Amino acid sequence: xxxxxxxxxxxxxxxxxxxxxxxxxxxxxxxxxxxxxxxxxxxxxxxxxxxxxxxxxxxxxxxxxxxxxxxxxxxxxxxxxxxxxxxxxxxxxxxxxxxxxxxxxxxxxxxxxxxxxxxxxxxxxxxxxxxxxxxxxxxxxxxxxxxxxxxxxxxxxxxxxxxxxxxxxxxxxxxxxxxxxxxxxxxxxxxxxxxxxxxxxxxxxxxxxxxxxxxxxxxxxxxxxxxxxxxxxxxxxxxxxxxxxxxxxxxxxxxxxxxxxxxxxxxxxxxxxxxxxxxxxxxxxxxxxxxxxxxxxxxxxxxxxxxxxxxxxxxxxxxxxxxxxxxxxxxxxxxxxxxxxxxxxxxxxxxxxxxxxxxxxxxxxxxxxxxxxxxxxxxxxxxxxxxxxxxxxxxxxxxxxxxxxxxxxxxxxxxxxxxxxxxxxxxxxxxxxxxxxxxxxxxxxxxxxxxxxxxxxxxxxxxxxxxxxxxxxxxxxxxxxxxxxxxxxxxxxxxxxxxxxxxxxxxxxxxxxxxxxxxxxxxxxxxxxxxxxxxxxxxxxxxxxxxxxxxxxxxx
Amino acid sequence: xxxxxxxxxxxxxxxxxxxxxxxxxxxxxxxxxxxxxxxxxxxxxxxxxxxxxxxxxxxxxxxxxxxxxxxxxxxxxxxxxxxxxxxxxxxxxxxxxxxxxxxxxxxxxxxxxxxxxxxxxxxxxxxxxxxxxxxxxxxxxxxxxxxxxxxxxxxxxxxxxxxxxxxxxxxxxxxxxxxxxx
Numbered sequence: 001x002x003x004x005x006x007x008x009x010x011x012x013x014x015x016x017x018x019x020x021x022x023x024x025x026x027x028x029x030x031x032x033x034x035x036x037x038x039x040x041x042x043x044x045x046x047x048x049x050x051x052x053x054x055x056x057x058x059x060x061x062x063x064x065x066x067x068x069x070x071x072x073x074x075x076x077x078x079x080x081x082x083x084x085x086x087x088x089x090x091x092x093x094x095x096x097x098x099x100x101x102x103x104x105x106x107x108x109x110x111x112x113x114x115x116x117x118x119x120x121x122x123x124x125x126x127x128x129x130x131x132x133x134x135x136x137x138x139x140x141x142x143x144x145x146x147x148x149x150x151x152x153x154x155x156x157x158x159x160x161x162x163x164x165x166x167x168x169x170x171x172x173x174x175x176x177x178x179x180x181x182x183x184x185x186x187x188x189x190x191x192x193x194x195x196x197x198x199x200x201x202x203x204x205x206x207x208x209x210x211x212x213x214x215x216x217x218x219x220x221x222x223x224x225x226x227x228x229x230x231x232x233x234x235x236x237x238x239x240x241x242x243x244x245x246x247x248x249x250x251x252x253x254x255x256x257x258x259x260x261x262x263x264x265x266x267x268x269x270x271x272x273x274x275x276x277x278x279x280x281x282x283x284x285x286x287x288x289x290x291x292x293x294x295x296x297x298x299x300x301x302x303x304x305x306x307x308x309x310x311x312x313x314x315x316x317x318x319x320x321x322x323x324x325x326x327x328x329x330x331x332x333x334x335x336x337x338x339x340x341x342x343x344x345x346x347x348x349x350x351x352x353x354x355x356x357x358x359x360x361x362x363x364x365x366x367x368x369x370x371x372x373x374x375x376x377x378x379x380x381x382x383x384x385x386x387x388x389x390x391x392x393x394x395x396x397x398x399x400x401x402x403x404x405x406x407x408x409x410x411x412x413x414x415x416x417x418x419x420x421x422x423x424x425x426x427x428x429x430x431x432x433x434x435x436x437x438x439x440x441x442x443x444x445x446x447x448x449x450x451x452x453x454x455x456x457x458x459x460x461x462x463x464x465x466x467x468x469x470x471x472x473x474x475x476x477x478x479x480x481x482x483x484x485x486x487x488x489x490x491x492x493x494x495x496x497x498x499x500x501x502x503x504x505x506x507x508x509x510x511x512x513x514x515x516x517x518x519x520x521x522x523x524x525x526x527x528x529x530x531x532x533x534x535x536x537x538x539x540x541x542x543x544x545x546x547x548x549x550x551x552x553x554x555x556x
Numbered sequence: 557x558x559x560x561x562x563x564x565x566x567x568x569x570x571x572x573x574x575x576x577x578x579x580x581x582x583x584x585x586x587x588x589x590x591x592x593x594x595x596x597x598x599x600x601x602x603x604x605x606x607x608x609x610x611x612x613x614x615x616x617x618x619x620x621x622x623x624x625x626x627x628x629x630x631x632x633x634x635x636x637x638x639x640x641x642x643x644x645x646x647x648x649x650x651x652x653x654x655x656x657x658x659x660x661x662x663x664x665x666x667x668x669x670x671x672x673x674x675x676x677x678x679x680x681x682x683x684x685x686x687x688x689x690x691x692x693x694x695x696x697x698x699x700x701x702x703x704x705x706x707x708x709x710x711x712x713x714x715x716x717x718x719x720x721x722x723x724x725x726x727x728x729x730x731x732x733x734x735x736x737x738x
Binding site (some may be wrong): 093095371429432433435439453458 | 599600609610679681682697699720721722724725726727728729730732
């Protein structure tokens with residue numbers, strides 16, 4: 001039995017996971033329209049490589065990764081690209097972003113790829129491949145972290161300056177209502193295990209731990225069985241159910257006892273963490289050559305039929321809500337869980353790689369928060385904070401815009417889990433303040449960088465002017481010097497003669513130059529071409545002669 | 557008595573040598589306060605303060621010749637930072653100051669005659685072009701100082717406010733109602 005560790009705080013909100021685990025994963029029907037955003041991952045948006053009117057196949061690349069941290073985007077099904085333009089997407093700003101609108105033709109015609117079969121492919125030999133090539137394949141397959149952060153997988157698999165001792169597979173799924181990872185582990189455990197081995201191979205990691213919270217006994221059993229059948233030395237570790245135990249840093253702490261230092265990455269302490277769904281998509285990408293075109297999404301909350309669906313990326317939220325049969329008093333939808341989820345502005349918004357759950361919400365299900373009261377510094381937020389922060393101080397500094405102090409109090413270690421807001425007896429929206437302060441600090445850093453850059457350019461411009469002035473002065477001085485030296489050599493010559501001499505010298509120079517420069521196209525000619533040239537020259541001489549004689553005639 | 561005098565004299569010589577050495581070795585060039593002020597200024601080099609660029613304004617502030625509230629691009633935030641640095645009171649902008657949204661210059665390429673006047677005016681070399689060739693703004697380098705607008709003989713330069721994009725969007729300051737005391 002492995003010794004488990006604890007992190008500070010954490011909360012136990014009602015789980016509400018049962019309704020959506022009653023039946024298995026169903027495949028969502030093909031929607032009539034798909035809206036595929038080019039920014040479905042952390043980092044730079046992919047660059048569109050198709051145009052409106054193009055016909056695309058299922059799995060065809062439509063967005064090329066653009067920049068170091070970026071990932072590919074593919075057509076989720078075969079059909080015609082109707083438009084490429086800004087469309088509303090799931091983002092707290094509510095601003096639109098670049099998307100491709102795809103009208104499916106219903107034929108689901110695949111691009112040529114290795115093996116579209118659903119059976120497990122273990123014979124695929126990735127161990128003889130170069131990890132760099134495999135990483136590139138993951139990048140071009142659009143494999144990103146499906147736990148919610150959507151960080152490109154190939155970047156997380158790059159070798160760092162430290163050996164990876166432990167690869168953690170995150171199946172904790174701590175947030176209430178969400179069950180997509182649970183169902184994936186129950187139904188596709190063998191693929192997840194194969195994917196984990198591929199990730200382990202690329203990282204050259206030591207042990208592999210699969211962390212699952214103890215409220216998912218069926219998933220634990222399925223994963224244990226899959227590990228035994230595969231014969232791989234992985235360990236399925238059951239961790240206690242607590243929110244936010246599925247956050248990477250917190251899960252690392254629970255499983256290894258190690259703490260990721262502030263401002264560092266897990267790889268700096270020899271640990272890397274992937275979501276189980278990421279391992280699954282890595283397996284599909286490498287073994288079957290299938291890019292990430294769909295994902296498992298939970299539809300739950302105020303619905304008649306809570307269930308998990310395998311949904312094509314780009315499907316509007318409305319289609320999924322219809323599958324779940326949302327109850328009539330539903331007045332809004334959340335993307336993600338009730339703790340960290342994002343309220344959606346409309347149901348036209350497409351489902352993307354980051355969407356793990358759609359919750360139909362009503363005031364009955366989620367009563368609006370009572371009005372906030374002033375902070376009484378009761379410290380309950382600090383007791384609940386899983387990142388060992390002091391939210392009451394961070395709140396104070398963020399509210400008064402004392403960003404330097406907020407940073408000193410490790411604002412950027414906040415994982416925005418919402419545990420502090422959940423326990424706050426004054427109902428203060430603490431996380432909103434932290435999000436505000438973080439984005440304000442980032443914007444200021446960018447402004448400062450821009451100002452420094454402008455200063456540098458301005459100073460270089462001034463320096464250039466100074467240099468040009470100096471060069472001009474030097475040239476002038478040199479010329480004067482030369483003139484002084486030249487004068488005493490020919491003191492007797494009168495100005496007219498001197499001018500004549502200069503003109504003669506210039507004419508001589510020009511002649512020399514004309515003689516020296518031959519037209520380049522007369523080198524390496526064939527005999528025939530030379531003959532042609534000679535002929536033309538002869539003709540030209542003849543015409544010259546004629547012209548001359550004509551001129552003489554006129555004179556006469 | 558003599559040894560005490562010698563010891564004191566020795567110490568004086570050693571310390572004098574150390575002070576003399578450090579005066580040469582750790583000599584500070586220029587006024588460090590000017591650099592600190594210059595670091596706060598937004599480096600638009602727009603001259604709205606009445607000085608030809610950010611550094612001359614910083615020098616004037618350091619010398620006590622200029623007020624801290626003469627930099628509109630820096631905003632009230634900038635005044636606050638300067639007030640903090642210099643230990644003086646915050647001072648609001650004068651009545652005549654217009655605060656404009658952040659923008660970049662835009663050249664209407666159909667109208668441009670390639671006179672080069674604008675890029676001679678640009679303090680950060682953010683305009684590309686040559687004589688009798690169409691000019692264009694390198695938007696990522698433009699500080700929005702508007703110095704290129706006035707010299708243009710055909711009025712083909714306009715200032716376009718920067719619109720909010722997903723990559724530049726910021727979380728807003730949370731506004732919520734406090735419960736009324738009963």
